Amino acid sequence: MTEAFFRAAGVGKRFGGFVALAEVDIELRAGERLGLIGPNGSGKSTFVNCISGDFAEHEGQVTLGGVALRGLKPHRRARLGMARTFQLPQPFNSLNVLENVRVPLLFAGHAAEATDRAMACLEQVEMADKARKLPRELTQVEQRRLELARAIALQPRLLIADEAMAGLSNAEVDQIIALLFKLNEAGAAVIMIEHIMRAVTAFSERLVVFVAGRKIADGPPREVLALPEVEGAYLGKQ
Amino acid sequence: MNATLRFWLGAVALGLALVAGLRLLGNDYGYFAGYFVLQYVVLAGAWNILGGYAGYVNFGAAGFMAAGAYSAIVVRQWLGWDLLPGIVAAAVVAGLLGLGTGYLTLRLKGVYFSIATLCLAVVLQTLVVNWDYVGGSRGAYIIHAREIPPFTSYTEMLFIVMLGLAIGTTGIGRAVEKSRLGRGLQAIRDNERAAEAVGVPTLRLKLVATTLCGALMGVAGAPLPYYSGYLNPEAAFSLAYAVNAIAMPLIGGAGTWAGPVIGAVLLASLQQAATVTISSALNLWIVGWMLVVFVAIAPRGILGWFRRRG
Ligand SMILES: Nc1ncnc2c1ncn2[C@@H]1O[C@H](COP(=O)(O)OP(=O)(O)OP(=O)(O)O)[C@@H](O)[C@H]1O
Numbered sequence: 001m002t003e004a005f006f007r008a009a010g011v012g013k014r015f016g017g018f019v020a021l022a023e024v025d026i027e028l029r030a031g032e033r034l035g036l037i038g039p040n041g042s043g044k045s046t047f048v049n050c051i052s053g054d055f056a057e058h059e060g061q062v063t064l065g066g067v068a069l070r071g072l073k074p075h076r077r078a079r080l081g082m083a084r085t086f087q088l089p090q091p092f093n094s095l096n097v098l099e100n101v102r103v104p105l106l107f108a109g110h111a112a113e114a115t116d117r118a119m120a121c122l123e124q125v126e127m128a129d130k131a132r133k134l135p136r137e138l139t140q141v142e143q144r145r146l147e148l149a150r151a152i153a154l155q156p157r158l159l160i161a162d163e164a165m166a167g168l169s170n171a172e173v174d175q176i177i178a179l180l181f182k183l184n185e186a187g188a189a190v191i192m193i194e195h196i197m198r199a200v201t202a203f204s205e206r207l208v209v210f211v212a213g214r215k216i217a218d219g220p221p222r223e224v225l226a227l228p229e230v231e232g233a234y235l236g237k238q
Numbered sequence: 239m240n241a242t243l244r245f246w247l248g249a250v251a252l253g254l255a256l257v258a259g260l261r262l263l264g265n266d267y268g269y270f271a272g273y274f275v276l277q278y279v280v281l282a283g284a285w286n287i288l289g290g291y292a293g294y295v296n297f298g299a300a301g302f303m304a305a306g307a308y309s310a311i312v313v314r315q316w317l318g319w320d321l322l323p324g325i326v327a328a329a330v331v332a333g334l335l336g337l338g339t340g341y342l343t344l345r346l347k348g349v350y351f352s353i354a355t356l357c358l359a360v361v362l363q364t365l366v367v368n369w370d371y372v373g374g375s376r377g378a379y380i381i382h383a384r385e386i387p388p389f390t391s392y393t394e395m396l397f398i399v400m401l402g403l404a405i406g407t408t409g410i411g412r413a414v415e416k417s418r419l420g421r422g423l424q425a426i427r428d429n430e431r432a433a434e435a436v437g438v439p440t441l442r443l444k445l446v447a448t449t450l451c452g453a454l455m456g457v458a459g460a461p462l463p464y465y466s467g468y469l470n471p472e473a474a475f476s477l478a479y480a481v482n483a484i485a486m487p488l489i490g491g492a493g494t495w496a497g498p499v500i501g502a503v504l505l506a507s508l509q510q511a512a513t514v515t516i517s518s519a520l521n522l523w524i525v526g527w528m529l530v531v532f533v534a535i536a537p538r539g540i541l542g543w544f545r546r547r548g
Pocket residue numbers: 015020038039040041042043044045046047087
């Protein structure tokens with residue numbers, strides 16, 4: 001196997017005495033499509049917050065492209081090619097859609113061509129006609145698309161989409177899946193965190209399952225989903 | 239570029255017209271009142287850089303203003319230097335104070351940051367009260383010439399200096415607003431976590447903003463001892479500065495370069511008029527009522543109110 005392009009080793013996080021995440025190992029090849037699933041509260045977002053640098057303190061090591069990320073703030077990790085969307089969209093509310101997408105470009109050394117590039121990103125997510133709107137004027141799916149446009153403006157090598165499809169209609173889910181495929185073809189590895197199984201199975205080459213803060217399965221989607229403990233975790237929940 | 243040139247030409251033309259008009263009036267009081275208003279243009283513009291764009295409310299304006307005023311006094315007593323070096327010293331000292339405060343407090347979010355800046359002002363005041371070299375609680379006198387050619391009076395000279403500082407501060411505010419720094423600060427104000435996530439170096443930008451804000455507040459205070467001829471801690475650390483520095487941008491329109499100018503001209507003129515006709519004791523009372531009225535009818539300030547209509 002080739003050297004992993006992304007590696008999380010022994011990642012864990014406690015909130016007070018509560019163990020939200022423990023001893024998680026995940027490796028990713030460049031350009032890989034990984035699905036990350038698990039019941040509510042199983043630590044998926046906590047894992048994202050650890051690797052993105054949102055939580056400065058956590059157990060374990062994370063490397064991206066051979067660079068150890070310990071101690072790096074989120075903006076440095078973004079510069080290294082890691083982009084994430086938030087489970088609840090977090091737009092810059094006083095800035096219009098175009099300006100929202102220009103912000104990452106201004107600080108990534110593309111100040112001169114920021115507007116053109118931002119428009120290109122908006123076209124990718126089919127939001128070019130909404131460029132002058134304020135975030136609060138957007139529908140839910142448009143807010144999620146804005147979230148994605150802002151992430152892809154970073155030209156990520158690793159994109160983490162944390163429930164980018166929650167609350168969307170079937171047709172809208174298909175649009176977001178197609179978009180993630182497009183980004184993946186452009187070279188980005190993608191971690192898709194999702195409760196919508198149809199989306200996860202359509203998209204992922206590999207599946208990781210979290211239960212109660214631990215990784216309980218990691219492999220090809222079909223095999224992983226057939227595991228009794230995975231089935232148990234989901235049946236137990238529903 | 240074109241718009242920037244127009245801004246500077248307009249500002250200088252307005253400034254010259256003000257000086258010409260006051261000369262025609264031929265009364266020293268005009269300069270005296272004008273200085274009072276312009277010092278608030280500087281103070282409010284300085285506050286706006288951190289408070290308006292980045293959303294970090296600085297309650298310590300009086301502390302930074304006094305740091306500037308006392309820097310000017312120290313430069314005068316120690317080196318015998320005059321007003322202009324005093325202004326430079328004030329910018330450096332208050333800028334460093336801003337940077338230091340930023341380092342110590344910017345990890346505090348929201349209201350905790352504000353309380354920390356308030357504490358800073360209290361600590362500084364305690365230090366100055368106990369510092370005999372600058373007069374302690376008794377205060378210090380600055381004796382200056384009455385005439386200073388080519389100006390018609392010393393007060394005219396002070397007015398023109400403060401006019402230059404006000405134009406400069408407003409120009410800096412405008413440049414910040416149009417720059418990457420300004421966009422980054424707005425992103426921080428809207429959502430600091432998302433700003434970090436998309437690559438905005440939030441701590442660095444906030445430190446630039448606290449430094450700039452502190453330096454300009456110090457500049458606003460540097461000519462104060464020359465203006466009053468006398469400075470004591472009570473006057474330098476006056477609550478009026480802290481309150482006006484916040485109220486003026488809010489009333490004019492925080493987060494816009496013109497907002498603090500509008501708010502300062504409006505509120506400071508009202509206060510000056512009240513001081514002359516009734517008593518300066520009314521000043522904070524006026525500011526309080528204006529704030530109540532604006533929160534009710536125009537929560538986004540005068541500019542925000544017009545923008546919604548227009
Ligand atoms: N900042 C925090 N402080 C305390 N507890 C937290 C914090 N963040 C998450 N938790 C807890 O950690 C556990 C894991 O939460 P996390 O958000 O990672 O779950 P998740 O797998 O993303 O769930 P969901 O599918 O609902 O998004 C939950 O029990 C949650 O309550």
